[in-house]
Amino acid sequence: MTELLSAQQMRDIEKAAMDSGEVTGLELMERAGQGVVDAILAEWPELQKGKRRAVVLCGPGNNGGDGFVIARLLAEREWAVRVHLFGDPAKLPPDAKVNHDRWAADHGVLPMTADDVFAGERPDVFVDAVFGIGLTRPLPEHVARALDVKGMKAWKRAHEIRRVAVDCPSGLDLDRGVVPSDMEPDDPEADPWPRTLNVAELTVTFHTPKLGHYLGLGPGLCRKLAIVDIGVGPFVPERAMVGMHPDSERVRLVAPTFAGTPLRPRMWPMSHIAKSRGMGHKFDHGHVIVFAGGVGRGGAARMAARAALRAGAGLVTVLCPPAAVIENACHLDAVMLRALAKDQALAEVIDERVSGFVVGPGMGVSEWTRKRVIEVLGRRAEGAAHRDPIVVLDADALTSFEGDPQTLFAHTHGRTVLTPHEGEFGRLFPDLSGPARAGMSKIHAVRAAADRAGCIVLVKGPDTVIAAPGGGASVHAAAYGREVPWLATAGAGDVLAGLIAGLGAPHTSSEAYAMTEIAAWLHVEAARRFGPGLIAEDLPEQLPGLFAELSG
Numbered sequence: 131m132t133e134l135l136s137a138q139q140m141r142d143i144e145k146a147a148m149d150s151g152e153v154t155g156l157e158l159m160e161r162a163g164q165g166v167v168d169a170i171l172a173e174w175p176e177l178q179k180g181k182r183r184a185v186v187l188c189g190p191g192n193n194g195g196d197g198f199v200i201a202r203l204l205a206e207r208e209w210a211v212r213v214h215l216f217g218d219p220a221k222l223p224p225d226a227k228v229n230h231d232r233w234a235a236d237h238g239v240l241p242m243t244a245d246d247v248f249a250g251e252r253p254d255v256f257v258d259a260v261f262g263i264g265l266t267r268p269l270p271e272h273v274a275r276a277l278d279v280k281g282m283k284a285w286k287r288a289h290e291i292r293r294v295a296v297d298c299p300s301g302l303d304l305d306r307g308v309v310p311s312d313m314e315p316d317d318p319e320a321d322p323w324p325r326t327l328n329v330a331e332l333t334v335t336f337h338t339p340k341l342g343h344y345l346g347l348g349p350g351l352c353r354k355l356a357i358v359d360i361g362v363g364p365f366v367p368e369r370a371m372v373g374m375h376p377d378s379e380r381v382r383l384v385a386p387t388f389a390g391t392p393l394r395p396r397m398w399p400m401s402h403i404a405k406s407r408g409m410g411h412k413f414d415h416g417h418v419i420v421f422a423g424g425v426g427r428g429g430a431a432r433m434a435a436r437a438a439l440r441a442g443a444g445l446v447t448v449l450c451p452p453a454a455v456i457e458n459a460c461h462l463d464a465v466m467l468r469a470l471a472k473d474q475a476l477a478e479v480i481d482e483r484v485s486g487f488v489v490g491p492g493m494g495v496s497e498w499t500r501k502r503v504i505e506v507l508g509r510r511a512e513g514a515a516h517r518d519p520i521v522v523l524d525a526d527a528l529t530s531f532e533g534d535p536q537t538l539f540a541h542t543h544g545r546t547v548l549t550p551h552e553g554e555f556g557r558l559f560p561d562l563s564g565p566a567r568a569g570m571s572k573i574h575a576v577r578a579a580a581d582r583a584g585c586i587v588l589v590k591g592p593d594t595v596i597a598a599p600g601g602g603a604s605v606h607a608a609a610y611g612r613e614v615p616w617l618a619t620a621g622a623g624d625v626l627a628g629l630i631a632g633l634g635a636p637h638t639s640s641e642a643y644a645m646t647e648i649a650a651w652l653h654v655e656a657a658r659r660f661g662p663g664l665i666a667e668d669l670p671e672q673l674p675g676l677f678a679e680l681s682g
């Protein structure tokens with residue numbers, strides 16, 4: 131895993147490095163600028179030869195300071211570099227001022243209006259060093275227009291210009307992954323895309339990625355992320371450990387990486403999956419129960435059940451109303467089937483060895499669903515040798531508690547996982563959702579939800595956020611080469627619920643949180659492996675091949 135930092139955490143790290151006396155702000159700025167130039171030349175090796183053109187846009191803070199370093203280093207390569215500044219040079223912070231003055235000693239500095247920026251000859255590289263982690267409010271209109279990709283049309287063959295963002299495309303809030311705008315109120319239900327669009331082809335950030343690189347609009351605006359080590363101290367490995375319960379302050383990125391370095395999938399996730407299973411009897415691999423809805427409504431449960439079985443649960447049983455037995459029997463083989471009448475207690479049809487439940491997909495929003503949820507959450511492990519069953523609540527199991535979430539939260543336990551999409555999340559947490567979330571990041575909202583619910587909460591989407599009570603949080607992003615828009619298909623969420631239960635069901639599987647992270651990752655890997663044209667039924671069928679590849 132890799133830590134994702136907030137802007138404040140990054141500032142604290144930089145400050146600690148400077149306070150230690152080992153490095154000065156000026157040295158950090160030089161390393162940052164050099165790192166950006168190196169990243170540009172690595173990304174586009176054809177730029178290593180010849181005299182090229184660059185336009186560099188510098189802002190009023192240290193992001194602008196990086197821009198002046200980049201301009202100088204490119205000019206030293208005999209590039210023709212044009213620099214535009216937003217702000218008063220006399221008010222630049224000290225390190226940025228030093229670099230401005232070095233540049234201005236023998237080069238011009240132009241104003242930052244769209245007319246000035248998009249004039250002159252077409253550059254090979256366009257560098258955005260206007261704002262980084264210091265953005266505090268929406269971009270001024272004229273700055274937004276100078277950064278707008280549409281302005282590039284002033285040049286012929288504009289598509290050949292390589293757009294590079296320093297730390298982030300300016301205007302992106304690196305804590306939330308949103309672009310605050312004066313024109314559209316900060317309302318998550320309004321169209322999140324800004325009127326002017328500042329999209330990079332390459333974004334170069336420092337030390338580790340920030341939250342906003344992976345949340346919301348971040349990946350779509352940054353496009354490709356390069357991380358430059360500027361030597362501000364070591365990573366904190368124990369906080370980023372794979373498979374461990376997450377740290378209460380730091381957010382981690384769910385990926386086979388360790389402090390930014392790729393890990394072999396054998397180490398993660400396969401070693402964790404294997405560890406939780408060990409050897410043994412099929413019951414040791416867990417028995418998962420999936421509740422199905424009535425006649426004609428069992429598909430969601432069947433897909434969840436198949437995912438749980440493919441994920442490695444030893445046994446999976448679908449429980450359905452007696453009237454739906456024939457329908458389900460026509461579809462199920464390896465997955466077992468039992469009838470459960472409305473007035474029957476669970477204990478009449480299942481034994482105490484059941485170690486996982488999926489409740490909700492296709493069940494219907496009803497009082498009956500509420501009762502089953504509470505009944506399931508009341509089942510606890512017999513004796514210290516066993517753990518409480520993992521209980522995944524999705525879809526109708528969540529919506530059935532709309533307006534009365536406290537009743538649900540009174541029964542959840544540490545091995546409960548809620549898997550809402552944003553709509554379902556809003557039904558349980560209206561004050562953390564929709565317009566009420568304005569100004570708050572998805573991380574903040576999901577952390578608060580996990581605290582309130584007293585269990586793990588996973589909120590789905592291209593940026594999936596997982597949180598546990600006490601502050602631990604992770605982001606799993608289907609981004610930066612892992613985009614799977616075709617995963618937005620009916621039933622994909624049911625499969626995810628089954629995956630979590632299947633991975634978390636072995637009695638020896640202690641970490642429901644780690645298994646939830648792994649499930650989110652495998653879900654997207656399965657979708658990538660299949661490709662466009664995917665329907666939800668295809669997802670579980672990808673798992674055997676995927677496991678084989680990951681173990682290779």
Ligand SMILES: NC(=O)C1=CN([C@@H]2O[C@H](COP(=O)(O)OP(=O)(O)OC[C@H]3O[C@@H](n4cnc5c(N)ncnc54)[C@H](OP(=O)(O)O)[C@@H]3O)[C@@H](O)[C@H]2O)[C@@H](O)CC1
Pocket residue numbers: 144155158159160162163189190191192193194196223260261262263264265266267268269270296297336360
């Ligand atoms: N510290 C270090 O050692 C290192 C830092 N590094 C680099 O520094 C960057 C962070 O620098 P930073 O903290 O100065 O913030 P930055 O993003 O330049 O912006 C702050 C300025 O913008 C202004 N402002 C904000 N929003 C505005 C708006 N909408 N419209 C108008 N003005 C606005 C704000 O003004 P204020 O809000 O105070 O009025 C302030 O003047 C970081 O991203 C990385 O690139 C690297 O070199 C590595 C070493």
Ligand SMILES: Nc1ncnc2c1ncn2[C@@H]1O[C@H](COP(=O)(O)OP(=O)(O)O)[C@@H](O)[C@H]1O
Pocket residue numbers: 525551590591592594608613614615616617618619620621622623624625626653
């Ligand atoms: N653009 C996207 N990229 C990647 N994954 C997505 C995207 N849109 C949705 N998903 C994933 O697809 C699944 C949809 O689940 P859900 O909303 O519950 O739908 P359903 O109820 O039809 O199963 C979630 O796991 C979500 O993370």
Ligand SMILES: [K+]
Pocket residue numbers: 193258259260261262295296297298299300
């Ligand atoms: K920038």
